[in-house]
Amino acid sequence: MAMKVKEVSELASISVRTLHHYDEIGLLVPDETTSAGYRMYSDANLERLQQILFFKELGFSLKQIKNIIDDPAFNAEEALHMHKLILLEKRQRLDQMIATIDKTVLHLKGEIKMTPKEQFQGFDFSQNPFEQEARQRWGDHAVNEANQKLMHQPADKQKELSNQMNDMFRRLAALRHIAPESAEVQAEIKQWYMTLNQIGSYSPEAFKALGQMYVDDERFTQNIDQFGEGLAQFMANAMAAFTDTRI
Incomplete structure (x- = not known):
């Protein structure tokens, strides 16, 4: 009707x-x-x-x-499945943050002692904040491929990837005061490139453009710089250096 x-x-x-x-x-x-x-x-x-x-x-x-x-290839059922997974993940993060708030209140009252790790449970900056811009710049192929791969991976594998990306952000933050072209930095950037290609399909050129987005959009800069001031610019420089040796 x-x-x-x-x-x-x-x-x-x-x-x-x-x-x-x-x-x-x-x-x-x-x-x-x-x-x-x-x-x-x-x-x-x-x-x-x-x-x-x-x-x-x-x-x-x-x-x-x-x-x-x-898009003629759009599948409404697959899209709904993707929506559900993202919302479930968001709900899990919100539940974790609520639990962290409750623990922090008790911690401030002196009733419990929180470890540094417990203080930041629920804060996860490894989630891909670049999906919208990736669709605009490179089309849907890489992003859709990444979504399909993630949807078919078990929850423990998704969590493993999340932790892996967080660890790489932290390691790169610790190296951000040395030359982006140095062997040590480039080894980490190579790992970053390989990790992104576990969940997507990024050519060296797309990888370099992605790095530039880290500094072109202040939202991305703020997210990445949570791990260390200036990290976004440092990663952009290191990703450009990585690409320039391969094209």
């Missing part, structure tokens, strides 16, 4: 103006418009709107969402 725009607005808790905007940019065009000009949304429209809102929740731009959903 077709629904009017006001009904869809109330159902999905988004404004009528937003739905009009989605129509104007071709993101969500209602299957029917009455002779009086009323937009009428079908069940298929509602399914598409649900996908739009899932991707929006994960931080994708409207342009990216349109490109992804309109």
Whole structure:
């Protein structure tokens, strides 16, 4: 049964103006418009709107969402599975952070003694914050491949990769005061390159461009510099040096 725009607005808790905007940019065009000009949304429209809102929740731009959903290779079921995995992981991190807050309150009261490791449980900066920009710069292939690989890996393997990436950030932070071209730094950067290619497909050129993104976007810089001030710039320089010896 077709629904009017006001009904869809109330159902999905988004404004009528937003739905009009989605129509104007071709993101969500209602299957029917009455002779009086009323937009009428079908069940298929509602399914598409649900996908739009899932991707929006994960931080994708409207342009990216349109490109992804309109891709002939887009599979709604696979996308829902991906959404679920990401949300479950987010919920797990939030649960960890809540537990850390509770422990920290007790720690401040002197009722328990927290180890440094316990103080930072739930803070995980190894998650890939570059998915949106990677889609824009290199298309969906590398990112989709990475998502497929991650989806088919057991939880313990995903956790292992997360810990591995955190450890590499810390080791690189400890080396950031020496030359990016040095053998010691390049050995670590080679490991970084190999690790990224466990969950994606990055050519040397894409790897260098990814490093440049670490400094071009302040959000990435802030995330990476949590491990040490200036780490993002240092990694960008080291990744460029790594690539320049291979092309």
